[in-house]
Amino acid sequence: SCMTLAAARLGWRLEEVTTLGLHAAPFEVLLPHLAAGARLICTLRDGAAPAALADYLTAQGFGASRLTVMEALGGPREIARAADAATFDLSGIAAPVVVAIAVSGSAGISHAPGRPEALFAHDSQITKSPMRALTLAALAPRAGELLWDVGGGSGSVSVEWCLAAPQAQSIAIEPRESRCDNITENARRFGLAGRMRCVQGTAPDALADLPLPAAVLLGGGASEDVLQAIWDRITPGTRLVANAVALETQALLIRWQGIHGGQLLRIDLAQAAPLGTMQGWHPSRPQLQWSVTR
Incomplete structure (x- = not known):
């Protein structure tokens, strides 16, 4: 009233x-x-x-x-x-x-995923802006859903997930205390302290007592044991997205896609950078993304 x-x-x-x-x-x-x-x-x-x-x-x-x-x-x-x-x-x-x-002043932050890295507290371990946008598109957040962000890093994907849909929530699993501190700080910066938290630990052990998610991001450190533990724990209809840079991890995702289906996407990104007095393309390491519904 x-x-x-x-x-x-x-x-x-x-x-x-x-x-x-x-x-x-x-x-x-x-x-x-x-x-x-x-x-x-x-x-x-x-x-x-x-x-x-x-x-x-x-x-x-x-x-x-x-x-x-x-x-x-x-x-x-x-x-x-x-x-x-x-x-x-x-x-x-x-x-x-x-x-x-x-409200009058600057333009404010974008409502689209892939917000600039400068907005986040991080130690350089952060999903880069274009990759973050592609990852959010694959995760497909919806109102009220919970994300497991396994290997949370800075928590940037968790922030983007929570901002993407009303009352969406995220639990970031991260083994390093300093990075958990960054995740907590980013939750505070974006007003998400009530919807986003960090669990310090390593998958799969750290997943044991967590509420079941609607989606899972495996952003790094994928292994046979971790993938199998997540797959066994999540329920049918849960969305799983895994990103890999190392050839061995990419081979693992290719094998799992052959068994369980889903989509494989190879992502090659390059940005213009100084090259002498001119500019050239500075490529990032190619990444493979596997997205699947359980």
Whole structure:
């Protein structure tokens, strides 16, 4: 009801507004919704939160956004005041409080998978942007589904999976503690801490007590034992995608495709790079992707 009242006060069409409950969620959940021209209405936890929200928007490059702070909507204490995020100077704000944001500033992050590596915390162990987009297409995320991201690395695929569909969730399995830290940081950056987590361990042992997924990504370290353990554990209808660079792992995937079917895709990527005074193609190592439904 407060969202409806706020939209009515501003003359905004509610069906064209994104509404978010930030009273019990971090500001990072805003990130996928921040784009020039967007309109957001958010509930906040207390009177200090609007200033913190303005600081967050400014840090993300949206300092020109107009914030309308509405207190005690629908009651005798109702008041609405406005300020830009970058110069926010409103004080004495009292809960309950709702803030409407007319977003202005940078273009925001893309809604398509394959977002730039610079957005993620990583130690260079990260699925590169084009490969990530192809992997997400093969995984085919849907609302509310759970992904096992086996060999999570930076967790970039888990982030992309969760952003791709409402309430999609991911469990990343990663043996290195430092990379689990990166996965946790990336979940925080994108406001996905409630939908994405890291299990430190090595497959197949680390999979034993996990809830069953709708899809599995085997991003690295595929072996006969790991593949067999995953195949035996998942239920019919589960989607499995495995990527391989090493020839031995590619041979394994080719053999499994011969047994279980599915699609094999060889991926050769090259980027333009300086070559003396001109440019030439700098190729990445070819990868093989096997995608199959159990």
